[in-house]
Amino acid sequence: MQYPTNLKIGIVVVAIILSVGLYSLPKVLVSNATESLKTDAAEMQSQHESMLSPADQASLLQLKQAWQQASEAATQSALADSLYTFFRARSLFDSAAVYKAWQADQQPDEAHLMAAADAYLEASEFAIDAQKANQLALKARKYYEAVLAKTPSNLTAKTKLGTTYLTDSNPMQGIALIREVLQAAPTDELALFTLGMLSIRSGQYANAVSRFEELLANHPQNEEAKYYLAQSYHNVGQTAQAKDLLQALEKGAQDTLIRAAARRYLDELN
Known part of the structure; x- marks a missing residue:
């Protein structure tokens, strides 16, 4: 399993910290839900249009009309992809997620359900308003649950489902789910990373060191884990180890964002 080799995972987990899918419902409810999605998309797009340039507004209108009028399923799905890409490129993640959700409701296989869940999770991570x-x-949770109803062994979906509980009234339920992943797969990269980031957030840096060291013992190329392990080392007083890791990242990290972050952190420590 591969994860992005930049700081996105860390940003995502930090942001996360700060029911069954529609495929199982009667067809009439699925149809009504699709119409509701179109209404939601229209409402959000109306709110976002004031942020768009005239050229973007014209492009959006053309895409919306083509999507709504498309008669073939494949064409409509391709246009939904275009609308998703359009909104995501402009950091309008909530509007983008609507189109992945629409695809998942039309074709509720594991890949489409996972894509919808991931899109809503990303939108939740970048939402400014807590509510x-x-x-x-919650929308992401619904789709992750749908994935797991089809494929209970999907540990990535289970870990991400756990993260959807971390900001509600029962965060321990989310942590329990992530720990279940580690019981099934003790070296799971995403689960270890998520618990490491939770340890940082709660100030339990010794636990974070343990999680990231374990992760790197099994996934030594994970540059994000190296960066956050360095941060954890510094916070438990192991500054020399932190500097060694940061210097190695500054010189050899494949990701330019991590190299820059390591350089800034070193400047703070020196």
Whole structure:
């Protein structure tokens, strides 16, 4: 399993910290849900249009009309991809997620359900308003649950499902789910990373060191884990180890964002 080799995972987990899918419902409810999604998309797009340039507004209108009028399923799905890409490129993640959700409701296989869940999780991570973030996380949860109803062995979906509970009234339920992943797969990269980031957030840096060291023993190329292990080392007083890791990242990290972050951190430590 591969994860992005940049700081996105860390940003995502930090942001996360700060029911069955529609495929199982009667067809008439699925149809009504699709119409509701179109209404939601229209409402959000209306709110976002004031942020768009005239050229973008014209492009959006053309895409919306083509999507709504498309008669073939494949064409409509391709246009939904275009709308998703359009909104995501402009950091309008909530509007983008609507189109992945529409695809998942039309074709509720594991890949489409996972894509919808990931899109809503991303939207929740970048939502400024806490209430909106929770609402989007709930939508992500629904699709992750749908994935797991089809494929209980999907540990990535289970870990991400756990993260959707971390900002509601029962965060321990989320942590329990992530720990279940580690019981099934003790070296799971995403689960170890998520618990490491939770340890940092709660100030339990010794636990964070343990999680990231374990992760790197099994996934030595994970540059994000090296960066956050350095941060954890510094916070438990192991500054020399922190500097060694940061210097190695500054010189050899494949990701330019991590190299820059390591350089800034070193400047703070020196």
